[in-house]
Amino acid sequence: MTINIKNVLQNLGLTETNLGVSTGVTWFDTEGKINTSSSPVDGNVIARVKTATLEDYEKVVTKAQEAFKVWRMTPAPIRGEVVRQIGNALREHKDDLGALVSYEMGKIFQEGLGEVQEMIDICDFAVGQSRLINGVALQSERPLHRLSEQYHPLGIVGIVTSYNFPVAVWAWNSALAAIAGDVVIWKPSSKTPLTAIATQKIIQNVLKENNVPEGVFNLVVGRSSVMGDNFLGDKRIPLISVTGSTAVGRRAGKIVGDRLGRALLELGGNNAVIITPEADIQMAVMSTVFGTVGTAGQRCTSTRRVIIHEAVFDQVKNAFVGAYEKLADKIGSPLDEKFLVGPLIDQHAVALFEEAVAKVQQEGGKILFGGQKLEGHGFESGNYVMPCIAEAENHFEIVQEETFAPIVYLIKYSGDVQNAIDIQNDVPQGLSSAIFTLNMREAETFISQTGSDCGIANVNLGTSGAEIGGAFGGEKDTGGGRESGSDAWKVYMRRQTNTINYGAELPLAQGIKFDI
Amino acid sequence: MITRNTTIEDLVEDYPKSVKYLADKGIRCIKCGEPIWGTLEEACLEKGFTQDAIDNAVNDLNTLHDKGSDHTNPDKLLNIKTIKKSK
Numbered sequence: 001m002t003i004n005i006k007n008v009l010q011n012l013g014l015t016e017t018n019l020g021v022s023t024g025v026t027w028f029d030t031e032g033k034i035n036t037s038s039s040p041v042d043g044n045v046i047a048r049v050k051t052a053t054l055e056d057y058e059k060v061v062t063k064a065q066e067a068f069k070v071w072r073m074t075p076a077p078i079r080g081e082v083v084r085q086i087g088n089a090l091r092e093h094k095d096d097l098g099a100l101v102s103y104e105m106g107k108i109f110q111e112g113l114g115e116v117q118e119m120i121d122i123c124d125f126a127v128g129q130s131r132l133i134n135g136v137a138l139q140s141e142r143p144l145h146r147l148s149e150q151y152h153p154l155g156i157v158g159i160v161t162s163y164n165f166p167v168a169v170w171a172w173n174s175a176l177a178a179i180a181g182d183v184v185i186w187k188p189s190s191k192t193p194l195t196a197i198a199t200q201k202i203i204q205n206v207l208k209e210n211n212v213p214e215g216v217f218n219l220v221v222g223r224s225s226v227m228g229d230n231f232l233g234d235k236r237i238p239l240i241s242v243t244g245s246t247a248v249g250r251r252a253g254k255i256v257g258d259r260l261g262r263a264l265l266e267l268g269g270n271n272a273v274i275i276t277p278e279a280d281i282q283m284a285v286m287s288t289v290f291g292t293v294g295t296a297g298q299r300c301t302s303t304r305r306v307i308i309h310e311a312v313f314d315q316v317k318n319a320f321v322g323a324y325e326k327l328a329d330k331i332g333s334p335l336d337e338k339f340l341v342g343p344l345i346d347q348h349a350v351a352l353f354e355e356a357v358a359k360v361q362q363e364g365g366k367i368l369f370g371g372q373k374l375e376g377h378g379f380e381s382g383n384y385v386m387p388c389i390a391e392a393e394n395h396f397e398i399v400q401e402e403t404f405a406p407i408v409y410l411i412k413y414s415g416d417v418q419n420a421i422d423i424q425n426d427v428p429q430g431l432s433s434a435i436f437t438l439n440m441r442e443a444e445t446f447i448s449q450t451g452s453d454c455g456i457a458n459v460n461l462g463t464s465g466a467e468i469g470g471a472f473g474g475e476k477d478t479g480g481g482r483e484s485g486s487d488a489w490k491v492y493m494r495r496q497t498n499t500i501n502y503g504a505e506l507p508l509a510q511g512i513k514f515d516i
Numbered sequence: 517m518i519t520r521n522t523t524i525e526d527l528v529e530d531y532p533k534s535v536k537y538l539a540d541k542g543i544r545c546i547k548c549g550e551p552i553w554g555t556l557e558e559a560c561l562e563k564g565f566t567q568d569a570i571d572n573a574v575n576d577l578n579t580l581h582d583k584g585s586d587h588t589n590p591d592k593l594l595n596i597k598t599i600k601k602s603k
Contacts, residue, residue: 189550224523224554229554244548245548248548248550349549351536402548
């Protein structure tokens with residue numbers, strides 16, 4: 001299959017220079033800096049984007065405030081119907097948007113399609129949820145009183161997304177926020193503004209056909225000087241959702257916390273797979289390799305560490321190296337379906353990859369495979385690397401850090417599975433984890449209260465590739481937020497407890513007497 | 517012109533050579549593939565720079581930029597080793 005990027009851009013309504021601020025159907029001709037989006041695939045300029053000024057930001061927030069007053073009064077199932085149609089619009093544009101995700105971000109086309117599918121999936125989920133925004137009936141301690149809880153729309157939700165999932169994370173947040181009755185302001189990554197603009201263009205017909213007020217779905221492409229601390233600190237925005245590094249999340253958490261706002265933080269991971277002597281080794285290796293090199297190691301859930309029992313260490317190590325040798329010929333343009341590993345996002349990422357390769361060796365680790373920058377035909381952008389396998393120890397400084405690139409550390413453990421779990425948990429981050437074992441005791445220990453301390457703990461599948469049905473997020477330096485499925489919708493709403501006295505008496509709680 | 521108040525994001529986007537310079541001084545501008553938020557001054561203070569050291573960094577970065585070195589081959593700049601692969 002050959003993908004013609006010019007056709008893709010045309011089909012998505014993108015031009016040489018694009019507007020980067022929209023409140024739905026309306027786009028604003030802004031006077032902020034003009035950003036250039038270049039493809040990591042071939043280094044070519046894709047298109048330019050006019051970014052927002054602070055005045056533009058103010059206009060958008062004002063519009064969002066107005067829209068919220070209308071949208072919160074729209075019945076949730078009607079809001080869900082709009083989201084259903086957004087899902088269908090995404091279905092219609094899946095190939096084009098998937099291709100643009102691939103070209104602008106660098107993930108392989110199959111993963112680009114998968115990303116759009118995630119958007120569709122969360123829309124479907126949100127449609128169902130729109131009829132299930134349920135409260136709770138509780139038992140009052142007082143006679144002729146009814147105690148209950150209900151959920152109300154929260155207000156404006158600020159969404160900060162990262163380049164590695166340039167559109168799916170917006171969908172996770174905005175589909176749920178929309179059915180909850182909230183309005184959203186999206187700050188996409190400066191590295192991937194075109195996928196964001198394309199998404200906004202895809203949904204705008206749905207907004208128009210359904211008379212959705214301007215200001216419900218807002219997009220603001222802007223640098224952090226315009227969409228930075230002021231955005232985080234804006235009291236008009238009760239919830240800020242940030243997907244990014246622990247450094248950015250810590251800053252966001254502090255600023256949002258200072259104003260007692262709500263922050264949903266999805267930050268870095270240092271995800272490990274444990275392979276015990278009782279694992280199906282072949283399955284473990286095949287599954288884990290996708291986790292290590294998928295999206296060129298640029299997923300929050302990419303597998304960074306593989307903790308292997310000493311009894312099977314050499315067997316697993318050799319199988320890993322063998323699998324990577326096969327992959328060596330499958331690195332190239334992500335738009336060409338014969339390749340399985342695309343480029344890193346830019347040359348800074350390549351430099352950090354090479355730094356990690358050097359550092360693990362300085363600390364006493366051993367490179368078992370790869371670790372070089374690739375050059376030659378097809379690699380002209382300078383962003384392609386040979387994925388790296390290194391033998392290392394968990395306490396190494398570089399192993400404790402998250403390197404956003406395809407480098408995986410093989411770590412040996414001995415004795416009981418609890419030793420492996422202790423090693424796994426001994427990092428600052430706590431996003432995703434997995435164990436490969438056919439032993440029920442090991443598996444259950446891993447997911448027990450003494451097991452993995454991560455937000456995601458899988459058995460016999462890897463750390464990446466979560467479905468939208470479960471809540472997604474992690475603990476410790478990962479930030480503690482949960483988004484996507486399960487009951488994550490609740491974070492987009494404010495909970496209200498109601499006590500109704502339908503009797504003629506005024507009994508106080510706890511039996512307190514207060515007779516005047 | 518680079519000042520203390522220039523954001524790290526602007527440095528990364530507009531003065532990419534700053535990334536290597538600051539990395540050598542212990543400031544990592546890029547995390548998880550994205551620029552960290554905040555200004556040059558904030559990043560320097562977080563790493564324990566004195567006021568003089570911050571001024572020096574600002575001067576160095578402007579000199580670096582004035583030389584037009586941001587437009588040189590970034591591979592050379594980053595001292596990246598490469599392997600050739602023919603396809």
